[in-house]
Amino acid sequence: MKGITKSLLSALLGTSLLVGCSSGASTSSGTAETPETNTAAPAESAGEFTAKIGGVFILSGSSAAYGEAQKKGLDLALEELNEANKGKLKIEIQYEDTGGKKESAINAVNKLINQDNVVAIIGPTLSGEMLAAGPVANEAETPIFGISNTVEGINDIGEYVFRNSLPESIAVPTAMKKAIEKAGSKTAAFIYAENDDFSVSGFQTMKATAEEMGLQNLGETTFSIGDVDFSAQLTKIKQLNPDVLLVSALYKEGSMVVKKARELGINSLIVGGNGFNNPKVFEIAGSAAEGLIVATPFSPEKQDERVQKFVKAFEAKYGTKPDQFAAQAYDSLYIMSQSLLAAGKADRNALRDELAKLKDFEGVSGKLSFDEGRNPIGEAVVVEAKDGKFVPFE
């Protein structure tokens, strides 16, 4: 027993001394690289340059589902782009996991910038992580690109901070106006996740828009991420009997809310934020999802060549349909590629300047441009759940 203890002790002591020397241990996991990368003189053809991009996502822990979807979208784009850009640009992605912890996000961003010398970073998954890690990247003059941060004020962090995820303040009012005007609703009730910054800011937008539209606010009720029982909240809402129920949540909880609502006999129109944009909603909510209205930049049913090509390729590679997270990740790499090619070299400042100029980029999540504040300007599509799919709302 003593011998084991001693060796355990020395092992752990030795391990903690390896802090600064860990670069050798971390490899870029899950990239579609060819064997000859990471060598001093890669076999490039004349004029091809390599760009290393960092990907910071939640790949472990209870929110890993979101980060993994993002990784899948990126990996698919990586494959396609390296093929399409052969001879001009080779992209490598180095993934780092944050586990949802702020310190890990900061460490991951620091490592990618200072140790792995990436030219830009895509991610992190959570708005909260971006608010902590974004300033770090900005100070280090490295572009950081959020693909799922929808909270207000992300771009204000600094000149190097970008995002293609439309803030809820754009997507939600579109859906609400379209759907509610058509349905002629007069009264509204709200339910949202109160311990998630995405859901809370979505709710704030919903409430403000409802006020603007002259809807009568019958009541608000909340739940927490990880909750599974919504009977109490929904029974209360059933009593209020609103014309429209506004739900601001991510799909894991959102789909269960919708299912329970219909189970309890709530017949109101249900409008959700783009946290609902995930095929899993149909798996969990089943037929209860019928008629759900969501505003989202991405719809897998959009009859657009690009979108359909993406959906088919995604399904072929992973066996499931892509969701919002995967789509925006996919687009982000295409945006990076486009900007890198325009810049002509893997240089952080040159890339930043090209990114800032983005205009009318055609992605699977719609057309995208950045304004002077680097805020994303895009179109949200209003979709309705019909027969197990999200189809464009008429």
Place this chain on the structure above:
Amino acid sequence: MFLQQLVNGLTVGSTYSLIAIGYTLIFGVLGIINMAHGQVFIFGSFVGLILVTNFDMPIAVAFLASIVVSGILGLILEFTAMRPLRKKNVPHLASLISTIGFATLLEEGMHKLFGADSRAVPDTFGSQAFQLGSVQIRAVDLIILGIAVVLMVVLHFWINKTKVGKAIRATAENTETASVLGINTNMVIVTTVVLASSLGGIAGMLIGMTYSALIPSMGMTLGFKGLAVLILGGVGSIPGAMICGLILGVIEVFTVAYGASSYRDAVAFGLIILILLIRPQGLFGRKA
């Protein structure tokens, strides 16, 4: 609405009761809180669920699988995280950390094996809803309530009237003395842990049916509720676990219905603090 909310509360509460029974069995015999209980039975339930969704097995097989897998995990837990700590002079915290470590392992293991996403539980006989006056209730809700009551009665009888039960009670009271008296305490402990875990396996499947989905994170969130009920009801008291589970469920639901829904999470822990300050042995426990 009051009646419906009451029913909601009892429904939620009975899931808590089922979970708490597992905690109280283990605390009663080992004097430790098994922080991995939630993850153990959710893991087992996932296995059961996958048999239904991916292998088209009938739900009865799923239940069986959940029971067996949870039981096996409980066995592993006992041998790796609990037995080594039953030597002299081991601080309380050690078992807390050890079971927390096991829980972390299991939860991440679930992510790797089943994905971190929620998984739908197909509608079964349980989803049938009945309308009793102004109240809507589903078959699965009644089943859970029923099973919780039955379990309480059966376990109570078993522990108080059978020979094995007597051995368990003896071990719970004083492990050393029981051992000296010839009781195979290790066997008793293994039995209790496996039993608690297997019962959890049933609870997990029923919970999946109630909420139509299973999510790996349920292990932690529901585990906490079970912990709260354990303290509320009094450690080692099965009727305590049963009744206080219902009480917690009702109070939580009423907090949402008539008060601030955003304080729901604080209810369980707030009650714990209150009980520990006023009556630390719990509502049904005996003074140490």
Place this chain on the structure above:
Amino acid sequence: MEWLNPYNIQVVTFIILNCILAISIFITLATGQLSLGHAGFMSIGAYTTSILSKNADLPMFVAILAGALMAGLIALLIGAPTLKLHGLYLAIATLGFGEVVRVILLNMEITNGALGITGLKSLGTYIYDGMKAVGITSQSLGLSVPVIKSLSTLVFLFLLFLVVLFLTLRLNSSRLGRAFEAIRADETAARAMGIQVNYYKMLAFIIGSVLAGLCGGLFAHITTAITPTDFNYHKVVEILSFAVIGGTEVVWGALFGAIALTALPEVLRGLAEYKMIFYGAIMVLVMAVRPRGLIGSDTLQKLFRRGSKKQNEQPKGVE
């Protein structure tokens, strides 16, 4: 100088912060009290500091101090009723306290709920601004601005840590420390010997909480954005594991735990997806093999005895 990059510096900064946290839980443990509320006190410190420095525009160090004191104040309030709880019951009650604090923070207007408080000035920026005011700039030091900021944060934190460590060691060898040890060994006996048990327990509880609150304020100004989730159950387990895995008997144990466990996720980045599985397995393994933590009072004795043994053996070979 390649190793002097913000990544390495930042990791070491977090390690030092966790060392102070480890001391905070060690002090409460020294009296035998298992308090799982340190994350709660950390959050009180963090939010108090942030609100004061952002909304009231107080100088950063004043705000951080205020955060620590606020944590101590709350500890004073809740410490009294919890004195009569022991062992696992105290643990659960303090865990509950932390959770209740988290929910309250989520619901208060001034804390901005789930969105948290963001855009805080970082410690590094504050120190660098001060440096610029006295004429020291990045050019004069030959280092880039991010390196200066992170390095100055590190140095500041390290000095703070040394102060805390020094005070802790003094405390351990003083009458206070002996009283703590007596209470930890056997509370009833200590009481019988005339030691004012309640007073010392409260003291330890408050000191531990003040340190946790201090760490909260520092955390807020290092990460520049805080939300209630930063101080949830996972944080509690993290802090607890420093002491329990590192060693609960001597402060070096808790420090070792902080260093090893903070460095571990960085070292394990290569294992990325399996990191948590590894982490959980380590916890189970260490508890099974050495439940009092890896470094105990006997480890230090052995290390020092080995040293003196070698000295005695030297003369033999010289002949």
